[in-house]
Amino acid sequence: MTSEALSSRATGAVAATGPSGPKPNKLTLSRVGVYAFLILAALFFLMPLWVMVVTSLKGMPEIRQGHLFNWPSMLTFEPWLKAWDTACTGRDCNGLKPGFWNSVKITALSVPVSIVIAMINGYALSFWRYKGSEFLFGVLVFGAFVPYQVVIYPLIIGLSKVGLFATLPGIVVVHTIFGMPILTLLYRNFFTSLPVELFKAARVDGAGFWGIFFRIMLPMSVPITVVAVILQTTGIWNDFLFGTVFAGRENMPMTVQLNNIVTTTTGIREYNVNMAATILTAAVPLVVYFVSGKWFVRGIAAGAVKG
DSSP states (O other): OOHHHHHHHHHHHHHHHSOOSSOOOOOOHHHHHHHHHHHHHHHHHHHHHHHHHHHHTSOHHHHTTTOSSSOOSSOOOHHHHHHHHTOOSSSOOOTTHHHHHHHHHHHHHHHHHHHHHHHHHHHHHHHSOOTTHHHHHHHHHHHTTSOHHHHHHHHHHHHHHTTOTTSHHHHHHHHHHHHHHHHHHHHHHHHHHSOHHHHHHHHHTTOOHHHHIIIIIHHHTHHHHHHHHHHHHHHHHTOOHHHHHHSOGGGOOHHHHHHHHHTOOSSOOOHHHHHHHHHHHHHHHHHHHHHHHHHHHHHIIIIITOO
16 A cells, blocks of 8 residues: 555544534533623723713813713813813912923833843842852842832931932932832843853953953843833832932922822812813823733743742
């Protein structure tokens, strides 16, 4: 018997014994329950956002009618313009615009500085371990769980002594310090998951600390760097406590300006302006997550949570 005949017979046997026909599509009770739970959960979390959006597009007379979930009968973007440009944040009525640019400056300076330092720390703690490195790493991890409120007063005293309190460099230093533990943990775990043979081969070829870092580790750390950028950007942008204490009046971030708009006690409480200001403040983190969400998942899968 020829090889073609044997192949044909084998193929026929597989076809005869293998699955055939349309794939069964049964709608079981458990599947219905899962879908129902997911739909209810999505509606639960989307409901506040829907209320914020429709309220921000209504005029105050329509809001006073009490139809909270209804789409506005007369669409208006005036609350958005007022929230951005003319809403009062205390004695100043410049809207969220100054706070937005302050948040941009704080985030643009703090994110690169904290990531570069954490990357070098994680690299050193992974491949260039020295005496006491494990103890230092434990201290860094412990720092990730220390409540911020515990160290605020010592930081105020320390920054005041060196002239950095209530300044832009001061708030950058604070965000860098508090971002260091979790970012160092991420980078250390990522570098530990890489094959140690790469490091040994580079050492054999004569590469030193910085040569291995720039030529090997840095190009390979792109996925975890995306994770770090997302975490730091959203964390710093959403920060309120440090911005209130350490930024100073001239550098108040957008979240502090939002609080001043919402809690103002002068004039009429304009709920549409408050909702528009809230959405504007949350827009940047939302965009970051929507644009780079898949990169975040890839970075986590590439070793961000490996030990």
